[in-house]
Amino acid sequence: MKEKTLKILLENKGEFISGEYISEKLNISRSAVWKHIKAIKDEGYAIESVTKKGYKLIDYPDVMESEIIKSKLKTNIIGKEIIYFETIDSTNDYAKKIAKKSSEGTIVISEEQTKGKGRMGRFWHSSKKDGIYMSIILKPDILPNDAPIITQIAGLSVVKALNKLNVDAKIKWPNDILINNKKVCGILTEMSIEIDRIDYIVLGIGINVKTLDFSEDIKNIATSILKEGYNLNRLDIITLVLDEFENLYLDYINTKNKQIIANMCKEYSALIGKDIYVIQFNDRKRAKCIDINKEGNLIVQYEDGSIKELISGEVSIRGESEY
Ligand code: BTX
Missing domain, CATH: 2.30.30.100 (SH3 type barrels.)
Known part of the structure; x- marks a missing residue:
């Protein structure tokens, strides 16, 4: 019921909602509503309570819970279903397990990964609440040979989102995103093929948002958005990345125009002319x-x-x- 109370507050962010309305809608007592509101406040949500007016959600903490992300997304398919974990081994591994029975656009997201994966068996440092670790399940009607374009589209959505937030990010071919020539994001695309068609793609995106300490072996190549001087909210980044991704992805699926994607990759490339x-x-x-x-x-x-x-x-x- 606490989640449902939060959902109502999120749907009406910035507006007063009476305790009576919530209690009727959820079929619980007014004192139960009050208890849930208190628990939500204790989690760091800023809620104003005014007698006779009710409760108004003013701000929320930088958590990635499904309902909060959904309430901010403008997408039609990406993120309609979001599976959230406090901790997991790898969001890609989990997404692969559920991919067949999941609908396109389902997202698996975690506050941390204990076995975050990079390409070719490499690791991905995924410390708690410092970054965005998510996997998107996709079922595109494209040939397996064209699958690398999905990685390019993912890279473009991250750089476009970051640039919209005034972060000067670039793509280092084939799949790294850099700020000041250091790696801030990695993309791992895994796919399952049946005969000559794609069964599903799991698109894993890892973004270092607030990480300040990287292990010795990567501290010279890795960075985070905060480390480069930008204090951004994970929630703002994730929603913008997913909005950008859906636009680019659906455009590509509808037009199959690779040239447009290539032109954008050139525009944001960290390598051209270097x-x-x-x-x-x-x-x-x-x-x-x-x-x-x-x-x-x-x-x-x-x-x-x-x-x-x-x-x-x-x-x-x-x-x-x-x-
Ligand atoms: P990659 O193989 O291009 O990069 C991995 C290499 O990058 C490592 O060998 C290490 O040198 C360096 N590295 C490790 N962690 C970090 C980090 N946090 N920041 C910068 N550099 C690092 C890139 O592979 C693909 C990464 C995908 C991560 C996402 S997170 C959600 C999803 N689930 C999962 O297990 N992986 C993906």
């Missing part, structure tokens, strides 16, 4: 990044003048942080 190293099998080759093509692949020119298209792999930016 001197880089292309890293392949422990070998680092000097090159210049010259373009991103329609398929979203990186076009580089090596020092011998040869031009190559990189479909996957790792690069680092020379000179700057060399990350």
Whole structure:
């Protein structure tokens, strides 16, 4: 009942709702309403109580609970269903378990991950209440070969959302988001294929929002939004990212226009025009990044003048942080 009371307050944020209305709607006594309101206040919600007027929700803490996120989202499919955890091993692993029976757009989100995953078995540092750790279940009608575009769309939604919040974030091909050349966000796309069609995609997004302490091995390459001087609310970031994601995703599904996505990737690229190293099998080759093509692949020119298209792999930016 506390959750239902909170839901009513959220739906009417900024307006007074009488205790009588809540008690009738939920079929509970006025004193039960009062008890729930007190418990909600104790969780950090700012609620004004005025005799004869009732209760008004003024502000909420930076928690990621499903109802709060839903109350702020403008989306039609993404986040209609949100599964929230205080702690979990990996939101991607959980999302994969429930993907088949879940509807498209279902989100799994957690305040922390004990076994956050990066690509190729790597780890993702996911400390409690410092970041956004979420996975989106998608069932797009596209060919498995076109799945990498979903990662690009996810990267674009994060940079576009951050730029709207005045954070100068860029995409480092293929799937890192950087602020001041340090990694603030990573994306892990996993998919299940049946014959030649996509059964589901689990799109994992990890964003460091308030993390200040990273472990020794990543402290030179990782950063958080707060560490770079931007004090933002996780809730504002997540809702904006999901709104941006739905717009870009549905546009792509409807038009299948890869060029538009590639153009945006170029606009927000941290690499175009930069001197880089292309890293392949422990070998680092000097090159210049010259373009991103329609398929979203990186076009580089090596020092011998040869031009190559990189479909996957790792690069680092020379000179700057060399990350
Ligand atoms: P990646 O393989 O590109 O990046 C992983 C590498 O990045 C690690 O090897 C480490 O060097 C560095 N790293 C680890 N943690 C962090 C961090 N918090 N910030 C910056 N750098 C870090 C990137 O893989 C994909 C990450 C996806 C994370 C999301 S969170 C929700 C979902 N669930 C899950 O288990 N993973 C995804």
